Amino acid sequence: MRSSRHERRSGHEEANGLSVSGEPRSTEQYSKRPPTRRPSAAPGNDTGDGYVDHETASDRNPYTGQPFSDLYYELEEKRRALPVYQARQRIVDAVRRHRVVVLQGETGSGKTTQVPRFLLEAGFQRVVCTQPRRIAAVSVATRVAQEMDVCLGDLVGYTIRFEDVSHPKRTRLKYVTDGMLLREAFQDHMLSRYDCILLDEAHERTLSTDVLMGLIKNILPVRPALHVVVMSATLERDHFTTYFNQAPLLDVSGRMYPVDIRYEKQPVMDYIRAVEEKVQYIHEQEPAGDILLFLTGEEEIEDMCQRLRYYSRTVAKRGLGPLHVLPLYSALPLSHQQRVFEPANPPGARKVVVATNVAETSLTIDGISYVIDPGFAKSKIYNPSTRVESLLVSPISQDSAKQRAGRAGRTRAGVCYRLYTEDAFRTELQERSYPEILRCNLCNVVLTLKKLGIDDLIHFDFMDPPAPDTMIRALETLFYLGALDENVALTPLGTQMAEFPLDVQITRMLVESPRYRCSEEAVTLAAMLSVPNVFVRPRYRADEADARKERFVVSDSDHATLVCVFEAFVKHDHDARWCSENFLNDRALLHAVNIRRQLASMLKQMGLPLCSPGIRAPDRWVRLRRCVLAGFLMQTAFWVRRRDYMTIRDEQVVGLHPSSVVRHRPAWVVFHEFVLTTGNYIRTVSQIEPEWLFELSTKYYDLTEYKDGASRRALELAAGLRKMRRHGTA
Ligand SMILES: Nc1ncnc2c1ncn2[C@@H]1O[C@H](COP(=O)(O)OP(=O)(O)OP(=O)(O)O)[C@@H](O)[C@H]1O
Numbered sequence: 001m002r003s004s005r006h007e008r009r010s011g012h013e014e015a016n017g018l019s020v021s022g023e024p025r026s027t028e029q030y031s032k033r034p035p036t037r038r039p040s041a042a043p044g045n046d047t048g049d050g051y052v053d054h055e056t057a058s059d060r061n062p063y064t065g066q067p068f069s070d071l072y073y074e075l076e077e078k079r080r081a082l083p084v085y086q087a088r089q090r091i092v093d094a095v096r097r098h099r100v101v102v103l104q105g106e107t108g109s110g111k112t113t114q115v116p117r118f119l120l121e122a123g124f125q126r127v128v129c130t131q132p133r134r135i136a137a138v139s140v141a142t143r144v145a146q147e148m149d150v151c152l153g154d155l156v157g158y159t160i161r162f163e164d165v166s167h168p169k170r171t172r173l174k175y176v177t178d179g180m181l182l183r184e185a186f187q188d189h190m191l192s193r194y195d196c197i198l199l200d201e202a203h204e205r206t207l208s209t210d211v212l213m214g215l216i217k218n219i220l221p222v223r224p225a226l227h228v229v230v231m232s233a234t235l236e237r238d239h240f241t242t243y244f245n246q247a248p249l250l251d252v253s254g255r256m257y258p259v260d261i262r263y264e265k266q267p268v269m270d271y272i273r274a275v276e277e278k279v280q281y282i283h284e285q286e287p288a289g290d291i292l293l294f295l296t297g298e299e300e301i302e303d304m305c306q307r308l309r310y311y312s313r314t315v316a317k318r319g320l321g322p323l324h325v326l327p328l329y330s331a332l333p334l335s336h337q338q339r340v341f342e343p344a345n346p347p348g349a350r351k352v353v354v355a356t357n358v359a360e361t362s363l364t365i366d367g368i369s370y371v372i373d374p375g376f377a378k379s380k381i382y383n384p385s386t387r388v389e390s391l392l393v394s395p396i397s398q399d400s401a402k403q404r405a406g407r408a409g410r411t412r413a414g415v416c417y418r419l420y421t422e423d424a425f426r427t428e429l430q431e432r433s434y435p436e437i438l439r440c441n442l443c444n445v446v447l448t449l450k451k452l453g454i455d456d457l458i459h460f461d462f463m464d465p466p467a468p469d470t471m472i473r474a475l476e477t478l479f480y481l482g483a484l485d486e487n488v489a490l491t492p493l494g495t496q497m498a499e500f501p502l503d504v505q506i507t508r509m510l511v512e513s514p515r516y517r518c519s520e521e522a523v524t525l526a527a528m529l530s531v532p533n534v535f536v537r538p539r540y541r542a543d544e545a546d547a548r549k550e551r552f553v554v555s556d557s558d559h560a561t562l563v564c565v566f567e568a569f570v571k572h573d574h575d576a577r578w579c580s581e582n583f584l585n586d587r588a589l590l591h592a593v594n595i596r597r598q599l600a601s602m603l604k605q606m607g608l609p610l611c612s613p614g615i616r617a618p619d620r621w622v623r624l625r626r627c628v629l630a631g632f633l634m635q636t637a638f639w640v641r642r643r644d645y646m647t648i649r650d651e652q653v654v655g656l657h658p659s660s661v662v663r664h665r666p667a668w669v670v671f672h673e674f675v676l677t678t679g680n681y682i683r684t685v686s687q688i689e690p691e692w693l694f695e696l697s698t699k700y701y702d703l704t705e706y707k708d709g710a711s712r713r714a715l716e717l718a719a720g721l722r723k724m725r726r727h728g729t730a
Pocket residue numbers: 082105106107108109110111112113114139143232233256361362363364365366406409410411
């Protein structure tokens with residue numbers, strides 16, 4: 001139950017009369033507020049204005065009634081030393097007084113672990129704090145539960161996709177991924193369960209955080225008891241405070257331990273080599289302390305892990321201690337990701353965590369003294385005119401560099417080695433990263449907003465409105481996919497599609513798959529398309545790898561080939577040795593197994609039957625190819641010459657990617673992605689029959705929509721062929 005006192009005091013008028021001062025005024029008017037669960041045994045540390053620091057009041061935990069554990073006292077001492085702890089009264093006062101507060105405090109100052117708890121203890125009934133990443137939500141919730149000496153999943157919990165460790169009634173402080181909070185809003189548009197919402201790491205400007213901010217702005221006037229805190233170490237102050245109607249800014253200064261930033265004197269030519277050398281330098285010259293280094297993606301990371309493990313074996317001969325090398329990237333199953341928190345093995349080894357920017361914000365890995373930042377990351381770029389979304393390696397922003405440095409100096413003093421010059425930091429790195437909403441395709445955002453009941457997309461109050469071209473492209477795609485109707489309203493198909501946290505094409509393929517009686521195969525394929533490439537092709541053993549791949553090949557379909565690989569992996573009990581003999585990436589396959597399980601359960605929950613024509617059915621792959629086309633209906637291409645194809649409508653000349661198993665040059669293909677490497681390629685393709693195009697329920701292949709040109713001629717040919725086949729003349 002929400003406190004009626006909150007309801008009364010924080011009215012709408014207050015939202016309009018926000019103070020712009022960073023220093024909230026005193027809160028005498030709240031001093032009569034009853035303390036929350038004040039323990040009776042010993043005097044509480046009442047700060048005199050209603051905030052009860054009750055954990056000092058008794059040696060029993062007020063939440064469990066149990067005596068506090070030894071760990072509690074140890075952690076309590078540490079949290080009291082955090083800079084935000086000194087500012088807790090100021091923070092609580094500001095949040096009580098204002099509907100929205102923007103809180104800035106240095107990395108490691110205690111925002112994520114402490115502020116939600118202060119607010120809970122100050123009387124808010126249900127507090128939710130968002131995180132951009134799953135690993136952060138889980139690790140922070142775990143830490144806070146330890147600090148409060150309660151079981152995780154009870155008073156304190158977390159919810160991430162496919163994993164809910166919270167209790168519907170008892171959990172009062174919950175950490176969630178921003179995407180999950182949006183999903184909650186699907187069911188409860190007003191987010192009425194919560195009286196306090198904290199949007200953490202707001203500087204990251206993920207799609208979900210941006211949509212949540214707009215949604216919350218809509219909700220605030222109709223939910224007078226709702227209070228919001230937007231937090232980060234590196235946010236663009238004015239932009240945020242202005243967006244939230246001149247919300248006050250609270251600046252919590254101070255950090256726990258210093259971080260010494262060291263730059264290169266000269267620009268680095270090969271950052272991979274430079275990273276490796278820096279690890280070796282630290283290990284050989286610098287005092288004990290674990291290392292966190294940032295690279296751009298899975299392949300680079302796994303490669304670096306190999307190199308460092310090799311190095312570790314060689315230094316052992318020189319009498320140096322070993323390295324314990326651990327990869328960390330989002331495609332790793334969460335349980336593998338969490339190994340970075342475990343103590344080094346063997347004890348005394350120096351832990352080296354090799355991570356993507358998954359580790360850039362929020363994470364505290366105990367023992368990290370050194371951070372190595374080469375200054376690059378992969379980021380998404382979308383080109384609405386070609387509808388191509390690509391991941392490009394590009395320089396990070398100054399904000400990202402600060403966040404990376406902030407992963408050191410959390411539990412001890414630290415050093416951050418920036419593998420670029422100080423001049424490059426100042427002049428070449430842009431101050432902050434572009435918000436995701438300006439860099440990616442908006443299909444999922446549109447579906448999400450529609451599902452949230454927001455119809456007027458044009459006037460939705462985005463902090464940075466996306467480019468009109470990108471929005472139009474998204475509406476068009478959703479219309480052709482059948483998710484929106486002519487009036488831009490969500491169709492029943494669109495309503496189902498919005499439930500899936502996947503790319504819209506994959507989603508439509510899944511939702512349509514029971515119609516083709518191949519949902520078992522489609523779920524497998526969706527999982528395989530969601531993980532990195534499973535085929536390993538070392539340069540020096542490429543022929544051998546290609547020969548092994550032949551075992552799985554279905555010659556007219558890369559999609560069916562992927563399903564075969566998955567099924568063989570399951571048949572061989574997920575055996576890593578079998579994978580290595582067959583040049584397959586076992587981690588990616590394990591990840592696919594995990595995703596498949598989750599997707600299958602989603603399909604079941606939505607009442608979509610799991611069915612298959614059977615592994616021996618002659619039309620098994622025909623069904624799958626038709627089903628792929630039903631999802632990727634805007635991604636077809638027709639043959640023009642040699643290995644060249646032309647994409648329909650956009651008329652880009654593309655080649656079949658060299659990795660494709662489809663070599664017989666079918667007249668039409670459907671493809672999963674368009675990639676730009678040494679040329680324009682389409683990757684993961686399947687042969688389709690041209691007449692299938694006209695059997696899809698879409699206007700995309702309506703000839704009247706095509707001007708004269710290669711696409712129209714190809715379609716006319718296909719339509720003519722279809723007619724002839726119907727009349728039995730072809
Ligand atoms: N799992 C943990 N193990 C050890 N110490 C921890 C852990 N989690 C938090 N801490 C301690 O609490 C401090 C505050 O962490 P918290 O995540 O709340 O900071 P923050 O201000 O949110 O940082 P950031 O802006 O980098 O996310 C850390 O610097 C560290 O000293």
